[in-house]
Amino acid sequence: MVSKIYELIFVMALAFATIEMGRASDPDILTDFIVPEGSPPVDGNFFTFTGMRQLVGAPPPEKFKVLKATLAEFPALNGQSVSMAVLEFPGGSVNPPHTHPRASELLFLLDGGLQVGIVDTTNKLYTQTLQEGDMFIFPKGLVHFQFNIDASKPAMAVSAFGSASAGTVSIPNTVFNTSISDGILAKSFKTDISTIQKLKAGLAH
Template sequence: MRVLLNGDFPTTFKVLKASMAEFPALNGQSVSYAVLEYPAGSVNPPHTHPRAAELLFLLNGNLEVGFVDTTNKLYTQTLQQGDMFVFPKGLIHYQYNNDTKNGAIAVSAFGSANAGTASIPGSVFNTSIDSGILAKVFLVLSLKSNEI
């Protein structure tokens, strides 16, 4: 974590993790940690942690955060420095720094040494799922036929 103290603030969203993969002493301890740096206007895209809830503490700046429950209801909150927010285990969530001039820094604690992260855009669009199937699922018009 020393790189946080001696490095420059990133120009894109950045996560520095302390999970079992980076810090093997966490094996069996049911806890892990991450520091999240959000430059102005950046976003931590929709994702989920399949093995842990996340408790986010905002150290600096402002963030818009939200998660979607199992009935597809969106819960959002605008956080200010010193606020906390919990993302329930396995639910899709995001964080967005809507400040166009200032960065934000948050610390997240997880109830697992290996919370896992499944990026929704990465899981959907960086795979070999046929683009025609994705177009139908996301109601995108086909460039060839203008049909859904």
């Protein structure tokens, strides 16, 4: 009798875990693709994204820049569980610590060198210095960053995401550029309100 109860608990736990895994990714669709209401008849243009053309022949940007191809920019991605971004790093620039709550990120370094890092849920930091042609995986939901280690040379990378809308939560902006009170932040960071205000002022530029 006890073994039957354990079997039932195991089956229920397995079913619950399966349901939760399903919820953690983009939902499956029951058609080949999803066309937004009011769209013109579907042809090859619907499946084509031309937003990356602006990269061709363009000089490197003056500050870190991300060019996205997500559901917001490319409606044909709806239901396809995939999106991409091109990351451009001027010399010495950084993509500050952030998370993607709905997708893992697979980064491919095309040009230059990057130091990358992730922090797991035990607060352990994993870092790596990437060379051209290297790839690095950022697991879903974990805090991570990228830094151009060469102050004189730009770097460029392409990131693929396992969601049409991975989302981005910037740690500095979320903490210091929202309406969390200065008093709460000062207590949380064990500092004073004037220091918090200086940090906010720096992020405003």
